[in-house]
Amino acid sequence: MTGQRLTRRECLTRGAGAVVGAAVAAAGGYLLYDPQGDAGLPRSPDLAPGLKNYFEAIDFPAAAPRLSLALGDEQRIEQITRAAVCGLDPQRGMRRFIAAGDVVLIKPNAGFDRPPYLGATTHPAVLRAVIRMCREAGAREVLVTDNPIESPAACFSKTGIDRAVAAEGARLVLPAPHRFAMLKTRDHAPDPQGGEALGRWPVLYEPLARATKLIGIAPVKDHNLASASIVLKNWYGLLGGRRNQFHQAIHAVISDLALLISPTLVIADATRVMLQNGPTGGRISDVAPGGKLGRPTVVAAVDPVACDAWCYQNLLGRDPAQLPYLELAARKIRAAVAAGQKRLGQHDWRAYEREGQITSSSL
Amino acid sequence: MTRSVLEAGTPRITRFRDSRLNWTRITTIRIIVQTVMFGLFAAFVGLTTFARLERLPALRHWLSKFLEIDPLVSIATAITTHTVYRGLLWSLIVLIPTLFLGRFFCGWICPYGSLHQFVRWLLWRPGSARSGRAGPPTPEPGNRANRAADAQQAADARESGINGSTQQSTGRSPLSVRHSPLGTGYSSSQRVKYCILAGMLAAALFGTLQIGLLDPLCLLYRSMTGAVLPALELPAPSLFGDARLHQGAWLIGFLLFGLVAANLVYPRFFCRVLCPLGALLGLLSRWAWYRIERDPQTCNACDRCRLHCEGACDPHARLRLAECFVCFNCIEDCPQGALSFRLFPPREHAITGPDTSRRKLIFAGLTGLLFFPFVRTTGRSTRDFSSRVIRPPGAVEELEFLERCIKCDQCIRVCPTNVIQPDWFASGLEGLWSPILNFRIGHCQLHCTACGLVCPTGAIQPISIARKLGLGRFAEQGPVRLGTAHIDPARCLPLSKDVPCVVCEEVCPTSPKAIWGEEVTRIARDGRPLRLRLPHVDIDRCIGCGICEHECPVVGDRRAIYVTAEGESRSRRHPARDRNRSVRAAAADAPRPGLPDAPRAGDR
Numbered sequence: 001m002t003g004q005r006l007t008r009r010e011c012l013t014r015g016a017g018a019v020v021g022a023a024v025a026a027a028g029g030y031l032l033y034d035p036q037g038d039a040g041l042p043r044s045p046d047l048a049p050g051l052k053n054y055f056e057a058i059d060f061p062a063a064a065p066r067l068s069l070a071l072g073d074e075q076r077i078e079q080i081t082r083a084a085v086c087g088l089d090p091q092r093g094m095r096r097f098i099a100a101g102d103v104v105l106i107k108p109n110a111g112f113d114r115p116p117y118l119g120a121t122t123h124p125a126v127l128r129a130v131i132r133m134c135r136e137a138g139a140r141e142v143l144v145t146d147n148p149i150e151s152p153a154a155c156f157s158k159t160g161i162d163r164a165v166a167a168e169g170a171r172l173v174l175p176a177p178h179r180f181a182m183l184k185t186r187d188h189a190p191d192p193q194g195g196e197a198l199g200r201w202p203v204l205y206e207p208l209a210r211a212t213k214l215i216g217i218a219p220v221k222d223h224n225l226a227s228a229s230i231v232l233k234n235w236y237g238l239l240g241g242r243r244n245q246f247h248q249a250i251h252a253v254i255s256d257l258a259l260l261i262s263p264t265l266v267i268a269d270a271t272r273v274m275l276q277n278g279p280t281g282g283r284i285s286d287v288a289p290g291g292k293l294g295r296p297t298v299v300a301a302v303d304p305v306a307c308d309a310w311c312y313q314n315l316l317g318r319d320p321a322q323l324p325y326l327e328l329a330a331r332k333i334r335a336a337v338a339a340g341q342k343r344l345g346q347h348d349w350r351a352y353e354r355e356g357q358i359t360s361s362s363l
Numbered sequence: 364m365t366r367s368v369l370e371a372g373t374p375r376i377t378r379f380r381d382s383r384l385n386w387t388r389i390t391t392i393r394i395i396v397q398t399v400m401f402g403l404f405a406a407f408v409g410l411t412t413f414a415r416l417e418r419l420p421a422l423r424h425w426l427s428k429f430l431e432i433d434p435l436v437s438i439a440t441a442i443t444t445h446t447v448y449r450g451l452l453w454s455l456i457v458l459i460p461t462l463f464l465g466r467f468f469c470g471w472i473c474p475y476g477s478l479h480q481f482v483r484w485l486l487w488r489p490g491s492a493r494s495g496r497a498g499p500p501t502p503e504p505g506n507r508a509n510r511a512a513d514a515q516q517a518a519d520a521r522e523s524g525i526n527g528s529t530q531q532s533t534g535r536s537p538l539s540v541r542h543s544p545l546g547t548g549y550s551s552s553q554r555v556k557y558c559i560l561a562g563m564l565a566a567a568l569f570g571t572l573q574i575g576l577l578d579p580l581c582l583l584y585r586s587m588t589g590a591v592l593p594a595l596e597l598p599a600p601s602l603f604g605d606a607r608l609h610q611g612a613w614l615i616g617f618l619l620f621g622l623v624a625a626n627l628v629y630p631r632f633f634c635r636v637l638c639p640l641g642a643l644l645g646l647l648s649r650w651a652w653y654r655i656e657r658d659p660q661t662c663n664a665c666d667r668c669r670l671h672c673e674g675a676c677d678p679h680a681r682l683r684l685a686e687c688f689v690c691f692n693c694i695e696d697c698p699q700g701a702l703s704f705r706l707f708p709p710r711e712h713a714i715t716g717p718d719t720s721r722r723k724l725i726f727a728g729l730t731g732l733l734f735f736p737f738v739r740t741t742g743r744s745t746r747d748f749s750s751r752v753i754r755p756p757g758a759v760e761e762l763e764f765l766e767r768c769i770k771c772d773q774c775i776r777v778c779p780t781n782v783i784q785p786d787w788f789a790s791g792l793e794g795l796w797s798p799i800l801n802f803r804i805g806h807c808q809l810h811c812t813a814c815g816l817v818c819p820t821g822a823i824q825p826i827s828i829a830r831k832l833g834l835g836r837f838a839e840q841g842p843v844r845l846g847t848a849h850i851d852p853a854r855c856l857p858l859s860k861d862v863p864c865v866v867c868e869e870v871c872p873t874s875p876k877a878i879w880g881e882e883v884t885r886i887a888r889d890g891r892p893l894r895l896r897l898p899h900v901d902i903d904r905c906i907g908c909g910i911c912e913h914e915c916p917v918v919g920d921r922r923a924i925y926v927t928a929e930g931e932s933r934s935r936r937h938p939a940r941d942r943n944r945s946v947r948a949a950a951a952d953a954p955r956p957g958l959p960d961a962p963r964a965g966d967r
Contacts, residue, residue: 151808157417176604224868224896225863225869244866247864247865280872
């Protein structure tokens with residue numbers, strides 16, 4: 001051998017280095033080995049079927065009002081909102097729905113880049129009143145979120161919702177990608193013949209998981225395809241993914257959302273009702289205060305389906321029998337109730353009227 | 364042979380300066396100014412977002428400031444438009460001092476120059492580029508021994524009386540022209556920038572503005588918008604949401620990377636060789652009252668002044684005034700105190716003009732002159748326009764647009780939906796990197812005119828929402844129309860597949876909606892009646908905002924509804940569609956035209 005002799009130490013370190021390298025390569029190959037390719041790997045793990053029932057915790061006597069409306073002047077939107085909520089329980093008001101320490105998620109409609117007066121989005125004054133009532137009832141935290149069609153920052157800003165949220169000390173949750181999770185919306189594959197549409201779908205899950213109570217506040221609007229966009233259609237904003245496919249079965253999707261999401265309380269903001277050119281509107285002449293009622297109105301309800309039916313008839317002036325998603329939703333919720341869930345879903349609002357479960361007040 | 368640094372046995376070329384900051388030194392002040400300027404620039408770029416602008420409308424007066432003080436932008440747009448637009452008057456605060464002080468902008472203000480200077484300081488060492496001709500070894504900053512040796516050498520030099528005129532003819536230090544590592548001395552390649560400037564200004568004379576391709580501020584802004592910031596945003600979607608997309612971002616990014624990396628080989632390659640703004644400021648500094656002056660009586664020809672010279676302006680010999688960045692490194696480096704920044708130094712000590720022959724400049728100018736007919740007669744900006752060239756709302760007519768747009772891409776940065784994109788030859792060579800709308804990426808938000816608010820040159824006018832929507836006193840003029848939507852009946856779900864949809868109608872923001880639905884009942888395959896709503900576009904109502912295209916669920920390479928530039932209202936010489944209504948009313952018996960009249964065809 002020529003040159004310097006290899007020392008024992010060098011021999012061992014070099015030998016060990018090569019052996020360790022070979023071992024790491026082999027172990028890495030073994031650990032990462034995948035005979036199936038992408039198809040065999042689980043994609044994002046699906047969440048268990050369904051969402052929390054945010055209505056579960058509410059104690060609600062059988063005879064208590066299911067729907068309450070309040071009318072008043074443009075300048076008194078906060079009072080109207082309070083009156084509507086208190087109409088459901090004159091003694092406890094919001095405290096019936098929100099307990100001390102609750103984390104409340106409020107879902108307004110901020111779907112479009114429109115100023116509030118065009119009625120395409122939730123009026124910030126209604127939102128402010130609801131946030132304030134939640135705080136008064138002892139909510140630990142109030143979250144506000146929506147996943148608008150247009151850029152979220154611009155929509156929250158133009159609709160005045162970001163300022164309302166900031167002014168009341170609530171927190172705006174932007175629909176950032178990491179807040180979504182793939183949800184199995186039902187435990188079986190959807191059956192299109194049975195009016196089912198949603199299967200696995202990305203949901204704005206993070207705020208929903210954090211919240212203990214859920215309140216939807218939706219403007220009452222005409223809709224080009226569904227005919228109406230009220231509290232049930234408002235749940236679109238809790239979903240992600242390619243929502244533009246929903247339109248291919250819009251009534252099935254809206255009724256699926258009615259089944260999937262069981263809110264604590266829903267509020268229909270009819271301070272300005274969009275009677276035509278919905279859901280975007282664009283002109284003052286497209287909206288009327290309170291719609292067919294003619295005065296700014298706020299409707300609070302524990303039964304979202306009845307709320308949509310009532311608004312469709314009394315504010316938009318149309319026949320709920322012609323709105324397919326109402327009956328579909330009622331049917332799906334009935335099945336859920338039969339399976340033991342605590343839900344309300346009556347598409348015939350007159351049934352409540354007959355029982356005296358609709359209250360109204362005028363300011 | 365005079366005593367050169369080599370004779371001392373050890374390499375003695377070193378930084379005379381200490382690495383520690385000395386606050387009284389002018390170069391320290393310069394570095395602070397450069398840092399502040401770069402920070403301001405970066406802050407302005409960062410603040411150029413719709414949300415910030417919405418919250419703080421006064422920002423719009425500040426965001427474009429760096430582009431507005433750029434004399435090349437104002438002079439070139441003055442050549443194309445014969446006006447100085449709004450904030451461009453601010454360029455006088457750079458232009459006028461340049462006439463007295465020289466190219467101080469390059470050494471003190473320009474953020475792109477500072478970036479190059481920083482990278483050069485970080486990475487470049489003399490001789491690192493060409494191993495065969497290694498220069499002196501890298502000096503150890505702050506090396507006390509070297510410094511002491513320096514002082515000793517300086518003292519020796521003084522004692523031995525080597526100062527004076529003899530040194531001019533004798534051997535120089537290792538940094539003499541023959542042996543100097545690339546980039547420490549003036550190079551004839553530095554003439555190139557004057558030719559670039561001449562070509563671009565000649566092209567501007569005819570009305571095609573190309574300075575933005577190489578103007579350092581436009582270039583840096585475009586690189587930040589198109590490549591740097593998206594690259595920073597991409598790994599952190601939880602912080603920034605989905606990263607913004609930009610057509611051809613790879614080229615914008617690698618161009619920045621390549622130009623900055625050139626500092627490894629050739630210090631401040633861009634500033635010295637390519638920068639048309641530097642060339643302009645170099646020409647303007649011809650009459651500068653103040654400049655760097657070397658006292659030949661004190662100079663001992665050690666050549667240290669060349670080592671850190673930013674502009675390669677030969678401070679050791681006759682100063683090339685047009686190349687000097689007024690960085691003061693040479694003054695700081697001179698151990699003899701032979702260099703100074705003086706008022707009215709003797710004229711013959713400097714070369715005042717650029718080192719470019721008239722012939723070369725004329726040739727470059729001719730290239731610029733020919734550029735105009737060659738690009739214009741391709742027809743992309745006139746009759747053979749691409750219907751994909753949809754300009755942002757408030758954009759002026761195409762030919763005027765090409766006179767104004769400096770491709771700084773600020774509009775692209777500020778757009779809330781990311782719909783504005785740097786063009787990749789859709790508007791021809793002339794419009795490279797100018798803003799066009801891509802509705803697959805975003806749509807034009809109805810209540811937004813942010814792009815016009817930040818445009819420094821008026822290529823996109825700062826219109827109000829009322830004017831954009833045609834409200835109030837703009838009612839007669841009508842809304843700004845970007846183009847017209849067309850339905851592809853072979854791809855549309857209800858029209859061709861019997862599947863309910865009309866998302867386009869739902870999202871259409873005009874009132875009444877430009878997209879309307881026709882209720883029909885068809886017989887489905889299974890024989891049952893099928894109620895469908897079929898979309899139609901009302902060309903009198905469509906403003907071409909593109910939200911229908913963006914939201915269309917048919918997401919192939921062409922959506923089932925798409926917007927083209929036809930019917931755009933910015934075309935002044937052609938009546939907009941709705942003003943044609945009287946014509947159409949007169950022809951009421953004739954069937955309604957299926958397409959809007961092509962607005963730009965036959966326009967010019």
